[in-house]
Amino acid sequence: MEEKTKRAIRAGIILAFVIVVIGLLIYSRIVAFSMAPQSKPVDLRPLPYWLIPIVYLIDYFSHGTICLLFAFTVAGLIYEFVPKEAITRYMGSSRAVGYALALGMAPFLTVCSCTMVPLFGGVLYAGAGIGPAITFLLMAPASNILTILLTGEMISWEVAGVRIIASAITALAAGIIISRTPWGKAIEKEHQIANTASASARVEIVRPPLDERLWAALKFAGYLAKQILPFFILGLIAVSYVEAFLPEDIVGTYLTGITGILIASAIGGPLYTPTLVEVVLGKAMWDLGMSKGALLSWLMGQPYDMANALAVSRIAKWKVVLNYMLIAWAGSVTFGLLYGILSNSL
Amino acid sequence: MREVKVEVIGPEPPCMRCQAARRAVEKAAEKLKQAGITVNIEKTNIMSKENVQKYGVLVSPAIAINNTVKIMGRVPNPDEVEKLIMEASK
Numbered sequence: 001m002e003e004k005t006k007r008a009i010r011a012g013i014i015l016a017f018v019i020v021v022i023g024l025l026i027y028s029r030i031v032a033f034s035m036a037p038q039s040k041p042v043d044l045r046p047l048p049y050w051l052i053p054i055v056y057l058i059d060y061f062s063h064g065t066i067c068l069l070f071a072f073t074v075a076g077l078i079y080e081f082v083p084k085e086a087i088t089r090y091m092g093s094s095r096a097v098g099y100a101l102a103l104g105m106a107p108f109l110t111v112c113s114c115t116m117v118p119l120f121g122g123v124l125y126a127g128a129g130i131g132p133a134i135t136f137l138l139m140a141p142a143s144n145i146l147t148i149l150l151t152g153e154m155i156s157w158e159v160a161g162v163r164i165i166a167s168a169i170t171a172l173a174a175g176i177i178i179s180r181t182p183w184g185k186a187i188e189k190e191h192q193i194a195n196t197a198s199a200s201a202r203v204e205i206v207r208p209p210l211d212e213r214l215w216a217a218l219k220f221a222g223y224l225a226k227q228i229l230p231f232f233i234l235g236l237i238a239v240s241y242v243e244a245f246l247p248e249d250i251v252g253t254y255l256t257g258i259t260g261i262l263i264a265s266a267i268g269g270p271l272y273t274p275t276l277v278e279v280v281l282g283k284a285m286w287d288l289g290m291s292k293g294a295l296l297s298w299l300m301g302q303p304y305d306m307a308n309a310l311a312v313s314r315i316a317k318w319k320v321v322l323n324y325m326l327i328a329w330a331g332s333v334t335f336g337l338l339y340g341i342l343s344n345s346l
Numbered sequence: 347m348r349e350v351k352v353e354v355i356g357p358e359p360p361c362m363r364c365q366a367a368r369r370a371v372e373k374a375a376e377k378l379k380q381a382g383i384t385v386n387i388e389k390t391n392i393m394s395k396e397n398v399q400k401y402g403v404l405v406s407p408a409i410a411i412n413n414t415v416k417i418m419g420r421v422p423n424p425d426e427v428e429k430l431i432m433e434a435s436k
Contacts, residue, residue, distance in 0.1 A: 205416065
């Protein structure tokens with residue numbers, strides 16, 4: 001009995017913390033407190049070089065801390081409570097289910113690099129085949145829960161929503177197209193194995209009590225923060241100089257219209273670091289006059305970054321990797337154009 | 347002397363969280379040695395055909411005790427692993 005009350009109290013404390021974090025976010029919404037840094041180029045330009053990043057960082061963290069705290073906490077909770085055994089059970093059952101799971105689950109499972117490449121390999125080997133595996137791989141970085149939350153809070157929820165839909169369609173297209181190509185089929189055949197779990201091997205997941213799961217979720221949130229924040233801060237320092245010194249007329253000339261979309265989608269990939277910096281950098285360039293279409297292309301350009309491509313090429317052949325990068329790039333250009341036209345901001 | 351086989355399943359090269367999972371298993375194993383249980387720890391590759399064939403798709407880090415996956419996608423604490431191994435050794 002005493003053990004039980006102790007656990008209940010611990011679970012209660014952690015839940016209270018989570019509720020406070022969510023409450024803070026809602027409160028900041030109600031009082032219309034901006035989550036994005038307020039520094040304008042005019043404020044930053046006259047400062048000495050060494051002071052620019054400091055002022056910008058203080059500005060960023062005085063506004064963005066709630067948002068980061070919320071994003072990490074929610075990502076940790078979702079990762080902990082998403083039913084992983086269900087995914088692994090159904091992933092191999094049929095193609096349609098495979099695609100649906102790849103699209104639906106990728107955003108929640110891939111906040112950690114630990115999961116992405118193994119799941120790609122597992123899906124490819126165990127059943128659903130190369131189509132859903134590619135869909136999963138493309139969907140994962142394009143709209144994982146951390147980037148979506150940050151995009152929504154810092155740029156706008158409209159852009160975040162469009163980003164999810166556009167990357168889902170692109171990922172689905174990439175999966176279906178690649179699974180039809182001869183080289184895609186060849187890889188599938190090479191790796192396909194019958195998923196016949198032997199009688200002695202079983203999966204029986206043990207569920208720890210609620211307080212331990214909640215604590216594990218927070219610990220995972222802390223782990224994510226520790227992984228991402230150092231790079232994020234370095235990225236913010238770079239962003240502060242961009243904000244201060246990138247002239248508006250250059251952004252206005254090169255990052256609007258059709259050229260803007262092409263350039264944004266081309267630099268989005270190689271420049272990508274999986275550290276949420278792209279969101280802040282996108283926001284900075286948007287402030288300087290980048291069009292909405294180019295912004296979307298920029299944000300969607302990441303899945304074909306180098307690190308990702310290298311990891312995949314170890315399993316799949318380079319032809320598949322090339323296909324995958326081309327489709328991702330085509331998707332980012334197409335949706336950039338479409339969104340630019342529809343939202344009247346090309 | 348009772349023996350228990352524990353597989354720590356993760357990607358190759360091992361990621362941070364899989365290393366943490368392995369450390370938890372090692373700690374538990376040390377304690378169990380005194381109780382007369384030998385724990386054979388194996389690090390296996392989550393992407394190997396053998397593993398996928400045996401257990402299906404997994405989320406790393408995963409821990410299998412005597413060929414049964416008990417933990418998937420999280421880092422357990424040593425006490426919990428100890429309890430699970432104790433149960434399996436009975």
